Amino acid sequence: MPPITLWFLQASRCIRTAWLLDALGLDYEVKFSPREGGLAPAAFKKEAGGLGKFPTLQDGDTILYESGNIAEYLCDKYDKQHKLLPPVGDPKRYEALQWVHAAEATWTLHGIAVLYVRWHQKDGDVKKTEQGLSKNIINDFNLLEATLKQSSxxxxxxxxxxxxxxxxxFSTSFILARELGVKAEDYPRCKQYVQDCEATASYKKAVEKTGHKL
Incomplete structure (x- = not known):
């Protein structure tokens, strides 16, 4: 099996990839960096290459970016029994992939918009701007709450x-932890979901190996 290396920036989406690697039972090397002033150090970004974004994964000669893309790649290559992602052509595969892509393109996108307002808006009413942006996040969490309640x-x-x-x-825990438009107390099933994910052996192993802290 070719060596797998994960460039891991603290307090980031990288935990998604580490968790998946451990769920698949794969050995991997971690190249870890803390943040400096809340940001990825320039030298670490240069080492990872590409856009200098994280996670970055190297599998042999293959270098990949974007957590959703990495997730699909790892499942297609290593999940031979399709325990984590159904095979091509199975409708259930695309049900799973909807969430894979929505995690970043919808949940995190809507949440980080509120975070950027807190960080960067210089004029106007920040609270009112947050309230306006929160409508999307509330819709997102209403859907997730309902879906989890319907799960078996x-x-x-x-x-x-x-x-x-x-x-x-990660998207769920990130938004709830920072109260980006929603509060955990209003979404008890989502709150429990985060706890259940973090109670799995593979997630705990990923945290131990990487030193992840949100």
Missing amino acids: GKFLFGNEISVADTMMH
Whole structure:
């Protein structure tokens, strides 16, 4: 098996990839960096290459960016029994991939918009701007709450994690922890979902190996 290296920036989406690697039972090397002034150090970005974004994954001669893309790649290459992602052509595959892509393109996008307002808006009423942006986040969490309530188990598709959970967990925990438009007390099923994800052996192993702290 070719060596796998994960460039891991603290307090970031990188935990998605680490969790998936451990859920797949893969050995990997971690190249870790803390943040400096809240940002990725320039030298670490240069080392990772590309846009200098994280996670960055190297599998042999293949270098990949974007957590959703990495997730799909790892499942297609290493999940031979399709425990985390159903095979091509199976409708359930695309149900899972909807969440994989929505984790970043919808949940995180809407949440980080509020965070950027807090950080960067210089004029006007920040609170009112947040309230306006929060409408999207409330819609997102209403959907996630309802979906989890309808699930037959603790996770999105039952009592076993899928690639969808490895992606959605970070988005959910990130938004709830920082109260970006919603509060955990208003979404008890989402709050429990985060706790259930973090209670899995593979997630704990990923945290131990990487030193991840949100």
